[in-house]
Amino acid sequence: MRRTIKYYRIIWLKHDLPAGLSVFLVALPLCLGIALASGAPLYSGLLSGIIGGLVVSIVSGSQLAVSGPAAGLTTLVAASIISLGDFRIFLLVVIIAGFFQLVLGLLKLGTIANYFPSAVIKGMLAAIGIILISKQIPLALGYDQPDFWTSGFPQLFSPKNFFGNFEAFNHHITRGAILITVVSLLLLIILQLPSAKKLTIIPAPLIVVVVSIITNIIFTNAASGYSLKQTQLVNIPSNIFANITFPDFSKLFSSTEIWKDGIIIGLLATLETLLCIEAVDKLDKRNRITPVNRELIAQGIGNMTCGLLGAIPMTAVVVRGAANVDAGGRTKLSAFTHGLFLLLAVLFIPFLLNKIPYAALAAILLITGFNLTKPKLFQNMWSLGWKQFVPFIFTIIVILSTDLLIGVSMGLLISFYYIVRNNFKLEYKITQTEFEGIQTHYIKLNSNVTFLNKVNLRKALDEVPEYSVLTIDGTDCTFIDYDILEIISEYANKAHDRHIDLHLNEIETVNTTALH
Numbered sequence: 001m002r003r004t005i006k007y008y009r010i011i012w013l014k015h016d017l018p019a020g021l022s023v024f025l026v027a028l029p030l031c032l033g034i035a036l037a038s039g040a041p042l043y044s045g046l047l048s049g050i051i052g053g054l055v056v057s058i059v060s061g062s063q064l065a066v067s068g069p070a071a072g073l074t075t076l077v078a079a080s081i082i083s084l085g086d087f088r089i090f091l092l093v094v095i096i097a098g099f100f101q102l103v104l105g106l107l108k109l110g111t112i113a114n115y116f117p118s119a120v121i122k123g124m125l126a127a128i129g130i131i132l133i134s135k136q137i138p139l140a141l142g143y144d145q146p147d148f149w150t151s152g153f154p155q156l157f158s159p160k161n162f163f164g165n166f167e168a169f170n171h172h173i174t175r176g177a178i179l180i181t182v183v184s185l186l187l188l189i190i191l192q193l194p195s196a197k198k199l200t201i202i203p204a205p206l207i208v209v210v211v212s213i214i215t216n217i218i219f220t221n222a223a224s225g226y227s228l229k230q231t232q233l234v235n236i237p238s239n240i241f242a243n244i245t246f247p248d249f250s251k252l253f254s255s256t257e258i259w260k261d262g263i264i265i266g267l268l269a270t271l272e273t274l275l276c277i278e279a280v281d282k283l284d285k286r287n288r289i290t291p292v293n294r295e296l297i298a299q300g301i302g303n304m305t306c307g308l309l310g311a312i313p314m315t316a317v318v319v320r321g322a323a324n325v326d327a328g329g330r331t332k333l334s335a336f337t338h339g340l341f342l343l344l345a346v347l348f349i350p351f352l353l354n355k356i357p358y359a360a361l362a363a364i365l366l367i368t369g370f371n372l373t374k375p376k377l378f379q380n381m382w383s384l385g386w387k388q389f390v391p392f393i394f395t396i397i398v399i400l401s402t403d404l405l406i407g408v409s410m411g412l413l414i415s416f417y418y419i420v421r422n423n424f425k426l427e428y429k430i431t432q433t434e435f436e437g438i439q440t441h442y443i444k445l446n447s448n449v450t451f452l453n454k455v456n457l458r459k460a461l462d463e464v465p466e467y468s469v470l471t472i473d474g475t476d477c478t479f480i481d482y483d484i485l486e487i488i489s490e491y492a493n494k495a496h497d498r499h500i501d502l503h504l505n506e507i508e509t510v511n512t513t514a515l516h
Helices: 002-038 042-059 071-084 087-106 110-115 118-140 159-172 175-191 194-199 204-221 256-283 292-309 318-326 333-348 358-372 375-383 386-401 404-426 451-462 482-495
Strands: 428-435 438-445 468-473 500-505
Touching: 002 042, 002 071, 002 118, 002 204, 002 318, 002 333, 002 358, 042 292, 042 333, 071 087, 071 118, 071 256, 071 358, 087 110, 087 256, 087 292, 110 256, 110 292, 118 175, 118 256, 118 358, 118 375, 118 386, 118 404, 175 204, 175 358, 204 358, 256 292, 256 318, 256 404, 318 333, 375 386, 386 404, 451 482, 482 500
Parallel strands: 438 468, 468 500
Antiparallel strands: 428 438
16 A cells, blocks of 8 residues: 555656646636636636546546636537526536536446537537637737627627727727737747747746736836736636635526526537547557546536536546646646646735736637637548538538537538438449340349438339349348338339339338238
8 A cells, every 4th residue: 555655656746746737837828718718707717627627637537638618618608608697597507517417427428429420520619719719809909898799600790790899999909918919829829830849848828928927017117008907907806715606596497598508518518528538548658548437427526516616617628638648647646736736826826817918818719719720620621522521611600600509400410411311322232234135123232221211212113114124132131121121012013014023132022001
């Protein structure tokens, strides 16, 4: 026992402590930025990161994944907070989302992500990236009013909203904020270059935050017109635990929208988590595989805790997980350590966090949104052909035009259409020859022929001309749907009248007289 404790202590000191510190430095600005993009109190993003580190890491079976607030949820969270009109009611949504994940895990439904086509998931994330970028532009330009672009995506560009908001910019933007945004974006782009990554020890988002703080201090001390207003800086209470908002349980059954939003957020958080777990497992040099059902239970407990303690929902996050791997993390203690550092930052240096300009966080989120919807992604999906590109682009367009649930649903329908269409073509093959003036048709049924093939098979049979020979071969079939047998049996009854010489190989006819 002592040897085991000593071993883990050495592993923690040598690997997990520095890795946890590195992930903390990546997570801190992202926790603030994602809360900002979600329209939630900034401390709620930090609380989500703390819970992801201190609670989820203990329950989870993943050694390297790190949980916290995710950019992929910002659109849903922001829309839900606005529609419900009260952050306390929204916290009920988070609890329901966590409970939904917990149930999925207990029912061992962790394979749910496998039933969502890759094109639809990529389209969903790309649409979220576009919305994330659009929502950060006002903050990047220094606009400090909370009423900007609260409507749906298409309404952003209506003449009333667009020109009205454009006119309001003249009264609210600050040149200093624009300069900080430009510098921050340049830093992030340069530090993402492969050559810079090898030389940079401190994470790029943290460098951006530090540079932005120093820049604003210079502006302020020089008493220039570039200095930022207090409303353009992060504002976290000195004692967030005294200011935590708790859920209003009296409203739990007041609206079906609370439950609908909870299930949608729970489903999206589940998809993001499972995709992240798959990606992080591939990065693990020790080839450890995360038990997905246990991960859903951990995420469910984590999100229920978030809802109870006033935090925004979380997922396992690829950026944090990848940072953990790159920093040399070995066990889940690195994720726990990152949560501990977040807690210490909130307790002891909130005054320092309040010096961070919103413009710097907006720049970080602009790059995050761009990474979700890179032009290279669109090129790659186009190169895969229409069967992948159409569901992908259709999902994006519908999400931007309506909402995420309708967009994903429509994307699934388009994907299902292509699956059905392929099924029509794959489950039988028709060949045609002519011997001594007599046309011979040969229909080879493949392994599984289902009711989905009814329309095309019936059409193919109707096109066989009179005075010909037709062979339908089912020797390689493992399953033939009753509907297919019924069509063939009906055709067999009429073939003689059409002077068609029909041969059935390994196909049993069924009684169709009851239908007439």
